[in-house]
Amino acid sequence: MKAFHLMCKPVSYSCNLDCTYCFYLDKEQHVLPEKKQMKMDDQTLELYIQNFISAQEQDEILFAWQGGEPTLAGLDFYKKAVELQSKYANGKKIKNTFQTNAILIDSNWAEFFKLHNFLVGVSIDGPDFVHDHYRVTRSNKGTHNKVLQAINLLKDQKVEFNIITVITKHSLKYAQEIYHYITKNIGAQHIQFIPIVEHRSTLNEQLIYPSPDSDSLLTDWSISGEQYGLFMQDIFRLWVTKDVGRVFVQLFENALTAWYGYTPSLCTMRPTCGDALVLEQNGDIYSCDHYVYPEYKIGNIKQQNLNKIINQKKQKQFSSDKSKLNRLCHECEFKFTCHGGCPKHRTLDIGLTHKHNHLCDGYKIIFAEMDPYLKCMVKLIQSGKPASQIMNHIYQVSFPENSI
């Protein structure tokens, strides 16, 4: 039995916002139209909690709640969930993560998160002029102020939180403002940047996943590989000169792990997929959050044992498919850290055995930028020093007259 992630979506795609770039909202029309009862029922919740704990051997079990918008299940749903976790814990330590747009977070939610030690991921794309461009209500109103209020409540209660920021066409020229806003104004220490890459059919309004056909076009808000690379290069330059050891940017932390010679935890940077499954509100299990499509459904916890579901051939195949790389990736100096990137971004048909990653140009820019710094950090760590000492080296190179 090995550890695996099973992200739970208690209300499926239901959401109280209408973010332009959301890839899950259109599930209602195209993938999960039959799911009219939108909240996970008590029986499914209990089965999930019992089976997820017993299916893993390790001492700490990590529950992940997501959506859609998971707060729509209501606070009582999660009170019940933590009760059930205690009931079935069997001596194991339970941790919960909760990914939210934060609109419904009030002091009751914040107190609950603190009481039960939840790690809360809040989606905010930067200051209001960036965030409100795409993260809007159904009446097209910006949501930034609401999110900021919620973050302040979480801070008041000392709830552990991190920030998830989507990089869109609109945010490209604001990398520095976004980074300063998140790390200084909000004071967040953990940030994930997510590049948006989506294709839409030219024949209808449907978003196309996972493999766009030749007629589909990139959505207006999607970014190119090069744009992604330049954005993250700006962020890296700010981070490496001022914030190493104080701010944790998911991509940089995982890259350092790879440069050190270990396998990163971030699935896109691992050689294979397959350990990040999704549990839908009706008990259906899918191979990955980005592959919630009928052909990637691998079972239902009300009908089969969870271990059997995740260990079946179909899921193993999904996992190993990530390692099918084309010649360019096999020959690439950054293969050790990139592994061809996420399969959902492998959309470029350039006449090779396998499609190429849309973000490749960006990966090369950012990995090349990071390379000398990460090598230096690895040396520091190997000699028993903190990686943050890199900032002293940079300072001494920039201002040699101040060196001791």
Ligand code: SF4
């Ligand atoms: S398909 Fe992409 S997001 Fe899903 S597990 Fe694989 S690398 Fe991760």
Ligand code: SF4
């Ligand atoms: S950087 Fe590009 S060529 Fe290199 S492994 Fe990643 S996707 Fe492949």
